[in-house]
Amino acid sequence: MISRTDRSHVANWWWTVDRWFLAAFLLLMGLGVVLSFAASPAVAERIGLDSFHFVTRQIMYMIPAVACLIGVSFLDPRHVRRLAVVMLAVSLVFMVATLFIGMEVKGSRRWIYLFGVSIQPSEYLKPAFVVICAWLFAEHARQPEIPGNLFAMILLGLVVTLLVAQPDLGQTMLVLGTWGAMFFIAGMPWLWIAVLGALGAGGAVAAYSAFPHVADRIDRFLTGEGDTYQVDMSLEAMTRGGWLGQGPGEGSVKRILPDSHTDFVFAVAGEEFGLIMCLIILMLFAFVVLRGLALARREEDDFTRYALSGLVILFGFQSIINMAVNVRMMPAKGMTLPFISYGGSSLIAMAISMGFVLALSRRRPEKRRPIGVSRGSGRAATAG
Amino acid sequence: MRLPGLWKTRRAAAVGAGNSGIVVEGSRKAVGGRGQSRVFMAMAVLFGIYAAIGGRLVQLGLAEDEVVNLPESRPTASRPDLVDRNGEVLATDIKTASLFAEPRRIVDVDEAIEKLLTVLPDLDYEQTYRRLSSEAGFVWLRRQLSPRQQSEILALGVPGLGFRTEKRRFYPGGSTVSHVLGLVDVDNKGIAGIEKYIDNQGLADLQALGLAAPGTLEPVRLSLDLRVQYILHDELTQAMERFDAIAAGGVVLNARTGEVVAMASLPDYDPNNPYNALEKDRLNRMSAGVFEMGSTFKLFTTSMALDSGLVDINDKFDATRPLQLGGFTIRDFYGKKRVLSVPEILIYSSNIGTAKMADVVGIEGHREFLKRIGLLDRMSTELPEVAHPTEPSTWKKINSVTISFGHGVATTPLQTAAAVAAMLNGGKLIPPTFLPRTEEEANAIGERVISQKTSAQVRYLLRLNTEKGSGRRAEVPGYYVGTKTGTAEKVVNGRYSNSTRFNTFIASFPANDPEYIVFVVLDEPKPEKPGMSATSGVTNAPLAGNIIRRAAPLLGVKPDFGHESEALLVSYQ
Numbered sequence: 001m002i003s004r005t006d007r008s009h010v011a012n013w014w015w016t017v018d019r020w021f022l023a024a025f026l027l028l029m030g031l032g033v034v035l036s037f038a039a040s041p042a043v044a045e046r047i048g049l050d051s052f053h054f055v056t057r058q059i060m061y062m063i064p065a066v067a068c069l070i071g072v073s074f075l076d077p078r079h080v081r082r083l084a085v086v087m088l089a090v091s092l093v094f095m096v097a098t099l100f101i102g103m104e105v106k107g108s109r110r111w112i113y114l115f116g117v118s119i120q121p122s123e124y125l126k127p128a129f130v131v132i133c134a135w136l137f138a139e140h141a142r143q144p145e146i147p148g149n150l151f152a153m154i155l156l157g158l159v160v161t162l163l164v165a166q167p168d169l170g171q172t173m174l175v176l177g178t179w180g181a182m183f184f185i186a187g188m189p190w191l192w193i194a195v196l197g198a199l200g201a202g203g204a205v206a207a208y209s210a211f212p213h214v215a216d217r218i219d220r221f222l223t224g225e226g227d228t229y230q231v232d233m234s235l236e237a238m239t240r241g242g243w244l245g246q247g248p249g250e251g252s253v254k255r256i257l258p259d260s261h262t263d264f265v266f267a268v269a270g271e272e273f274g275l276i277m278c279l280i281i282l283m284l285f286a287f288v289v290l291r292g293l294a295l296a297r298r299e300e301d302d303f304t305r306y307a308l309s310g311l312v313i314l315f316g317f318q319s320i321i322n323m324a325v326n327v328r329m330m331p332a333k334g335m336t337l338p339f340i341s342y343g344g345s346s347l348i349a350m351a352i353s354m355g356f357v358l359a360l361s362r363r364r365p366e367k368r369r370p371i372g373v374s375r376g377s378g379r380a381a382t383a384g
Numbered sequence: 385m386r387l388p389g390l391w392k393t394r395r396a397a398a399v400g401a402g403n404s405g406i407v408v409e410g411s412r413k414a415v416g417g418r419g420q421s422r423v424f425m426a427m428a429v430l431f432g433i434y435a436a437i438g439g440r441l442v443q444l445g446l447a448e449d450e451v452v453n454l455p456e457s458r459p460t461a462s463r464p465d466l467v468d469r470n471g472e473v474l475a476t477d478i479k480t481a482s483l484f485a486e487p488r489r490i491v492d493v494d495e496a497i498e499k500l501l502t503v504l505p506d507l508d509y510e511q512t513y514r515r516l517s518s519e520a521g522f523v524w525l526r527r528q529l530s531p532r533q534q535s536e537i538l539a540l541g542v543p544g545l546g547f548r549t550e551k552r553r554f555y556p557g558g559s560t561v562s563h564v565l566g567l568v569d570v571d572n573k574g575i576a577g578i579e580k581y582i583d584n585q586g587l588a589d590l591q592a593l594g595l596a597a598p599g600t601l602e603p604v605r606l607s608l609d610l611r612v613q614y615i616l617h618d619e620l621t622q623a624m625e626r627f628d629a630i631a632a633g634g635v636v637l638n639a640r641t642g643e644v645v646a647m648a649s650l651p652d653y654d655p656n657n658p659y660n661a662l663e664k665d666r667l668n669r670m671s672a673g674v675f676e677m678g679s680t681f682k683l684f685t686t687s688m689a690l691d692s693g694l695v696d697i698n699d700k701f702d703a704t705r706p707l708q709l710g711g712f713t714i715r716d717f718y719g720k721k722r723v724l725s726v727p728e729i730l731i732y733s734s735n736i737g738t739a740k741m742a743d744v745v746g747i748e749g750h751r752e753f754l755k756r757i758g759l760l761d762r763m764s765t766e767l768p769e770v771a772h773p774t775e776p777s778t779w780k781k782i783n784s785v786t787i788s789f790g791h792g793v794a795t796t797p798l799q800t801a802a803a804v805a806a807m808l809n810g811g812k813l814i815p816p817t818f819l820p821r822t823e824e825e826a827n828a829i830g831e832r833v834i835s836q837k838t839s840a841q842v843r844y845l846l847r848l849n850t851e852k853g854s855g856r857r858a859e860v861p862g863y864y865v866g867t868k869t870g871t872a873e874k875v876v877n878g879r880y881s882n883s884t885r886f887n888t889f890i891a892s893f894p895a896n897d898p899e900y901i902v903f904v905v906l907d908e909p910k911p912e913k914p915g916m917s918a919t920s921g922v923t924n925a926p927l928a929g930n931i932i933r934r935a936a937p938l939l940g941v942k943p944d945f946g947h948e949s950e951a952l953l954v955s956y957q
Contacts, residue, residue: 059635133681160863181426184422184426185423186422235444236521238444239447243445250522252486252488253488253521255488256488270441270444274844275442275445278441279441282441286430286431286434289430290427291430293426293427293430294427296423297420297424309423309426316430320430320433320434324437326443329437
């Protein structure tokens with residue numbers, strides 16, 4: 001066991017990292033592996049690959065993912081910012097490149113093929129974007145003469161433009177929602193909230209009228225008519241599973257459920273392991289999000305607070321959209337379940353993202369000072 | 385673009401921050417406070433969303449039972465056993481295995497079908513392939529397999545196949561009681577006969593409510609006697625073959641209670657494999673077929689005439705010459721060309737004499753009498769298959785004349801037998817029933833249609849017909865059979881044909897106070913050998929005699945051999 005007196009990096013990390021978070025993330029990643037055994041062989045067989053193709057890939061991705069999670073969690077907030085800037089810049093470049101040299105899958109250019117692996121830059125963009133926006137909001141709060149909010153808006157516009165160009169409306173929604181939530185937490189005046197709310201509604205209407213497939217999906221959700229095959233199958237899987245599930249490997253709806261290893265892995269979990277397992281997964285996500293926000297609430301430093309809440313809200317929104325689609329509370333929207341769905345880019349980006357969360361939520365001595373005593377900059381106090 | 389804080393060293397940041405420390409504190413605190421409440425709001429909203437999804441999951445869990453998407457899989461309904469009056473099982477539920485497949489779980493459709501074909505060689509390859517390749521969750525492949533087939537299919541080890549236990553109706557007697565019991569469909573619902581009757585009596589409602597559990601259903605006891613039923617069925621089969629008839633039918637009716645002890649109609653079907661039950665000639669002729677009964681009706685005409693008081697049993701009618709009526713000539717088949725008494729009219733089956741008796745009563749009275757004895761209305765009994773009798777739309781004299789000897793009104797054999805019972809049991813018309821009934825119950829619902837005195841005279845006339853008339857071949861020593869024959873000419877291409885006949889025969893025993901009526905019909909019997917006659921006295925009388933000979937002891941009717949035989953017994957002692 002690591003001694004309290006050990007002042008090495010690792011020991012310091014072990015005693016300051018939020019072990020609840022760490023446990024939750026590792027548990028989710030473990031569940032991801034377990035569920036990939038359930039969900040992916042059927043898909044692999046269907047497209048003519050080896051049964052355990054996706055399972056082995058998922059396990060292989062776990063290694064860099066865990067490394068990223070732990071590695072990033074060693075960073076201090078400033079290094080988090082720096083890494084985020086680099087990530088943002090690189091992923092923006094790749095996003096632009098995707099539009100020209102990306103692989104077209106199902107009508108969208110989201111993937112870029114590089115060094116033998118396909119990468120989805122938008123996955124890496126999201127956490128970096130959140131961290132940078134948090135920094136911009138924080139700077140604005142600290143020094144109102146710095147147009148942080150304006151920069152954040154410009155950045156949002158850029159990111160949204162690139163996402164819509166792909167097009168990837170799910171990620172657009174996610175980014176917009178997260179950005180809005182962060183702005184809200186950063187103290188957006190209520191007037192702005194009203195204006196942005198109206199803009200958001202207008203955007204939704206615009207998406208409805210501009211993209212036929214969006215309109216189609218929403219119509220299908222509202223009327224319940226037309227081709228609701230995926231969601232129907234998903235619900236059938238869940239009801240078939242019941243409370244305790246059919247048992248591992250006993251699922252049958254999963255064999256015909258498209259994207260069972262990515263967007264509908266939650267339904268497969270329901271069929272084979274039961275609704276109790278679904279509730280456990282749901283509670284794990286809720287735990288991460290609510291604990292992240294609770295920690296953010298106590299946080300003194302604006303940047304840390306905004307970044308932490310932004311990252312967990314991103315994580316939370318993504319899980320909510322995925323689960324809500326699986327239980328037919330939302331129109332069908334392709335969205336991976338963080339850590340659990342199959343997908344290398346998604347997994348590693350999520351690991352980095354949660355690595356940020358771990359890094360930002362580490363206990364630092366300066367946070368412990370009683371409120372009201374020499375509230376200058378924490379840095380100044382320790383340095384001086 | 386130069387934003388502080390990002391690329392500065394730790395030292396510079398510290399200094400910069402330190403410089404503005406005091407100034408910023410107030411504003412930061414305000415923002416921090418607001419930020420805290422905003423974070424709290426975000427927490428509340430996210431918690432609410434997660435709780436909603438969790439609630440939806442719980443809802444799905446609770447809805448589990450309703451959303452069972454295997455509608456065909458519900459177990460088939462339970463039915464009560466049907467037993468005869470002595471408790472012999474006529475119909476019962478047995479458990480069979482039905483094969484279904486879950487196409488989604490079938491790994492290799494071709495392999496699965498190939499293996500299945502080894503056990504079920506008649507499986508339709510194309511159809512099964514389509515079913516198994518579908519994405520349905522559940523398809524039936526074959527209902528109601530034998531235990532051997534089930535174990536062979538289990539031994540194949542094909543994944544995705546399963547069995548569901550279903551109930552199947554089994555009739556131990558096969559075709560013996562086919563028409564009365566009726567049929568059930570593949571879901572064990574009654575669709576004909578007594579099976580349908582008990583469904584209509586509330587069993588279907590019980591089943592719909594799920595209360596028809598196998599253990600809770602009392603067996604339904606019928607009035608049938610399986611032994612007599614077998615005898616009747618057997619004798620009818622033999623007679624049908626012997627006289628090359630196209631159909632045969634018979635009923636054994638308890639004259640005092642109206643209980644049907646046996647009833648059969650041939651050709652019939654095997655209710656265990658009723659592939660041919662819907663063929664046109666398989667209807668239940670006894671209740672669902674109407675026929676002109678021929679001379680049997682003379683019994684009713686005679687009873688009517690005697691009961692009206694206008695004709696005495698000793699009255700005489702002139703049958704010397706054929707009756708001329710509106711272009712029709714009424715002749716006698718066995719013409720005696722002389723004046724006949726009432727008993728003679730009956731035993732010689734004189735059309736002329738009968739017509740004259742009907743004439744005494746009049747057209748209105750004639751029709752009223754037939755209505756009274758239930759021959760013009762649809763009989764009410766438990767069987768659902770009951771035909772409505774036919775009669776002329778307006779009764780003219782010629783109609784009354786022909787109806788008096790059995791042409792012009794078509795009735796079902798069963799209702800004719802019930803009317804005969806009324807003539808012989810003391811004068812009470814008792815609706816026939818397939819359920820047990822006591823004499824008290826029968827007396828309570830029976831309606832008097834003729835007087836006791838007339839009934840006694842009719843008994844005498846029928847007995848006379850056995851001893852001196854056309855019913856000699858039906859006599860069974862000791863049972864004093866009373867008989868009346870009927871040989872109706874069938875209408876072929878709109879005309880009465882004298883070569884195609886519908887033979888009816890009434891037998892009652894013992895004739896002095898009949899307990900049972902045997903009524904048998906043969907449709908288009910042919911002479912056994914060329915040159916022989918094929919009238920009712922030749923074809924049906926021995927048939928009825930055989931039935932009585934075999935069935936009467938089983939029915940508990942004691943034979944009476946009179947003083948002669950008693951003396952014989954004494955002398956042998």
